[in-house]
Amino acid sequence: MLAYIIGVVLFALCVGVSLALHEAGHLLTAKAFGMKVRRYFVGFGPRLWSFRRGETEYGLKAIPVGGFCEIAGMTALDEVDPQDEPRAMWRQKTWKRTVVMATGPFTHFLLGFIVLYTMAVTFGLPNLAEKPVVSQVSACVHDATSNEQLANPACGPGESGPAQAAGLRPGDEVLSVGGVTTPTWSAMVDEIQRADGPTPFVVRRGDETLRLTVDVPRVDRPVTTSDGEAAVAQVGVAGVTATRSFDYSAWSALGGTATFAGDMFAQTFEKLVEFPQRIPAVVEAIFGGERDPETPVSVVGASRIGGEAVEAGLWQVFLLLLAGLNFFMGVFNLLPLLPLDGGHIAVTWYEHVRNWLRDRRGKTAAAPVDYTRLSGITMVLVMIGGAVLLLTVTADIVNPIRITQ
Structure with missing residues (x-):
């Protein structure tokens, strides 16, 4: 039982670190491009501790899952001190804004690669594709x-x-x-x-x-x-x-990990496309139906599986699940939907293409996109995401996916 609890806590901690590093990606690139970062916090809820270094406040909040990076002028609606106007994010070049927003999701891809590389040089990479070797x-x-x-x-x-x-x-x-x-x-x-x-x-x-x-x-x-x-x-x-698995040296693991990561990335995208059609099975599982192991899981469910993997000594499963979750978070955050990073990137490039076309017609650049006009769609997506999260968390509590009996 102790090993199970340690596994659950360790997996949840790893997810928290992944989300914190996601925000750190935004932080570092924004500062590198001269944008003003007001706050960088790990976690949500009441503030536990913070300190200020330069113009940025760093801190820790009570719920150590996720975090946020507050960049001045992320949209034209944000209030910015007059002296900071030139450094507002929405005023920066398109490629800089894109890099800042994309760095968060790509941090997950990097973390997933590091986890898989660690597997390759220790346990080896599993033959998930069932290659006839x-x-x-x-x-x-x-x-x-x-x-x-x-x-x-x-x-x-x-x-x-x-x-x-x-x-x-x-x-x-x-x-x-x-x-x-x-x-x-x-x-x-x-x-x-x-x-x-x-x-x-x-x-x-x-x-x-x-x-x-x-x-x-x-x-x-x-x-x-x-x-x-x-x-x-x-x-x-x-x-x-x-x-069943392929062994690698420290050098050959680079190529093996790259190939394996590419396969996992493709599988992640396929599962994301299939995501909506698997929601009914989650609802059925909540009301007593057999839980399909292919149904989506929340961080709660993933942590429980991680705990079972540690309890059974299946560290390969633990690391593979952690890598897969990072790839999922990376792909999911790049979806062109607000309030995800991909949604902000989509708006940025819409403005760029729109103004490029206006310039070709001899017109001046249009005003930045009014995010208040997108608030309705954003709220609907947030509500849908919250409902899906609630469903998966409930299913993971009342009828979890298990790897051990």
Whole structure:
């Protein structure tokens, strides 16, 4: 129980640090461009402690989640002292305003990369894409009518498994079996199980592409029928084991992490697109339905999962969840909706393009966008976001997603 509590607190603390660094990104770039930053606080609620350095007040508030960075003149509606007018954010060049607003979300991408790199050089990166990469090649293949027999094959002296005899090695990636492309391990297994006798394999080994012939035998294997019953069936077997994670050196981890981060970024975007259609499942879970593990979670739910991961010693899961949450926060904050950073960037570039077109027609630049005219839309989005947050927090309390039983 203590490990669980430590995991929950640690995960929540990591999220708080991520959000604080998000605001620090705004702070540092705004100061670098000469804008005036009035306040930088970590947390929300009543002030616990603060100090002033130069023109900026730094402090800590009672609820240590998130924070804020108050930049003078973020919009033309903000009151700014006359002497600070030239430094108002809305008066700065478009690219400077864009950098200041984008630095917050990109801080999450950087943090996600750092977490994944840490995983790569310690635990390795999991094979989430289920790439058909061979981890081990069996020394023999025999009939097995139970999982125990399958896990402990009795190989005799001089025996050689089909894949081993054909020349497959650990680290090989199987591109096709019997002329059928195998993008995943499951697809490869399906093709092997259908095979019988000499079967062509196309394999990638480093920079080489090899064509090997594996003499696939038909052997007894324990299977589960469509009714969920245990049975024994004859299937084709090559004698190879899947790679569950990839190990890296400190140098090779850079490339491996970049590739993995790109895949995770794409998956994050896909899940964000699917987000609205998963909300009904969250509501159903609140009222007693089975909680779909693919439904959205709040920071509360993510912290609970993090606690379970620590309790079970699954630090890979803890770090992967933390990296995924950072990627989600980065992508989400770049959405072109107010009051998100992406919404402010969208307004900035709307003004820039509008004034560029006016200049081409010989007209003067128009006034800055009146944010009061966008307040209605902003309020609706804030209310929708608050409702979704309330739903996910409620579901994470009454019917949480679990990784351990």
